[in-house]
Amino acid sequence: MTSSHPDQLDPSTAVVALGRPERTTGAALNPPVVLTSTFVGAGEPAPGERVYARYSNPTWEPLEAAIGALESSPVPGLAYASGMAAVSAAFSLVPIGGVAVIPRTAYNGTASLARELAADGALSLREVDSADTAAVIGALEGADLIWLESPSNPLLDVADLPAIRPAAQAAGVTVVVDNTFSTPLRQRPLEVGADVVVHSATKFIAGHSDVLMGLVVVKNQALRDALARRRTLAGSVPGAFDAWLALRGLRTMALRLDRAEASAGELARRLSEEPALSRVRYPGLPSDPHHDRAAAQMSGFGAIISVELAGGQGAAQAFVDSLELFTAATSLGGVESLAERRQRHPGEPAQVPQELVRLSIGIEHVEDLWADLQRGLRGAAASQG
Ligand SMILES: Cc1ncc(COP(=O)(O)O)c(C=O)c1O
Known part of the structure; x- marks a missing residue:
């Protein structure tokens, strides 16, 4: 070897x-x-x-x-x-x-x-x-x-x-x-x-x-x-x-992670400006409470973002259900973007909000992902009547 x-x-x-x-x-x-x-x-x-x-x-x-x-x-x-x-x-x-x-x-x-x-x-x-x-x-x-x-x-x-x-x-x-x-x-x-x-x-x-x-x-x-x-x-x-x-x-992990992480950083920044979201969790955001610690000990912030819908659990589920490019599925870290409301799992810790959706950012084009997230936000808004 x-x-x-x-x-x-x-x-x-x-x-x-x-x-x-x-x-x-x-x-x-x-x-x-x-x-x-x-x-x-x-x-x-x-x-x-x-x-x-x-x-x-x-x-x-x-x-x-x-x-x-x-x-x-x-x-x-x-x-x-x-x-x-x-x-x-x-x-x-x-x-x-x-x-x-x-x-x-x-x-x-x-x-x-x-x-x-x-x-x-x-x-x-x-x-x-x-x-x-x-x-x-x-x-x-x-x-x-x-x-x-x-x-x-x-x-x-x-x-x-x-x-x-x-x-x-x-x-x-x-x-x-x-x-x-x-x-x-x-x-x-x-x-x-x-x-x-x-x-x-x-x-x-x-x-x-x-x-x-x-x-x-x-x-x-x-x-x-x-x-x-x-x-x-x-x-x-x-x-x-x-x-x-x-x-x-x-063999391709560096390429995949570089691309997914760059998209995650950009998407987290844009999502953090959305009033329909009460919180965007991503350690790469300067406003994230974990940002300074993450910046000190990690050489990049990864490709996972968790968002919380201001409209609550129903809005979060409608957000996931309205996505077309992101697949509604558990797991993360693959080439294809996935979204999941984590509290759908019975064993999820109580500290995880009902309205939290975990996004695993894949290697698709960032603008296609953004267009899909906007579709999800429109779906969440529509669900609120
Ligand atoms: C952080 C973390 N550790 C461990 C596991 C368990 O891995 P596996 O599903 O491959 O058994 C998971 C699965 O989601 C995970 O997210």
Whole structure:
């Protein structure tokens, strides 16, 4: 595999160059998809010998090498069957009966898993406002793990990652950051003290709304080995074809994100001037309460905007229903723009307003997206009579 150190490459080059086969004459440019459940072998397996596709599959490895390098880890990442499988793997680092600190408004799958683990007695939970640094630090004493999601889904809260690190280190707390919204192209949590990075690769990394996958990146080989062993036993492994598609998606992530983020910045600015919206959440807006912190720790503000309709829940639903280019669907980070009123999901945190619509900006032309958003606003106005 190509071993160019990502520090020597711009990240937009690294996504193209990492995870390639050796350049030997006649070799394939791309890693192959290895579709097999088992590997030929007799007798006691030698160290590293492939045995069974739940233990290892060569198709995962270029993707794992690439994400490890992109997140500035000296060791490869680990690929999982979904983002939630990766989230579960990270929670497995809390010892039975241990204490986890989570954001009150984490992605609802993550918060629901943590609350179920707590209800089962596997761990105790402390829920905090992750943007309130004093509250986060105040919850660390005696904790085993702190979960941060920054920016968060769907409120786009930003946690002060560099400020939390020294306190977590002093208290011996493992810091996990869900980096799904930023991607390693905009924020590398391991460089500011996180111990574990989690991704739903389903989103920006795979980028085409056709794959479910998760990734975990840690900093040391011993922890990676322990997680890999647990992944084998839990069976939370990705399919080979999904891993191949995710790597294929990664190749264009810099281009896709640059385009979607530029459009998101422009659309957020225009939306913030619309009187029909009571709030536009986007950390790139200078008026956003998280702007200064985001500007200090991220190299871009991402492609997700959340808007709140002044007319309430009915107006928000009419806004979504009136869109023609944006698709009404959950998920985010794909080439196609999506819109969703998040409170349609029963498990959504109460702090997420009923009138909030999350917009995932894709790579369509910004003026077509703007025309569609205006159509949505007209639909919302019409619904108000
Ligand atoms: C921030 C975040 N983390 C984790 C997940 C879970 O990922 P998956 O749907 O790939 O299981 C999601 C899914 O929406 C997410 O938005």
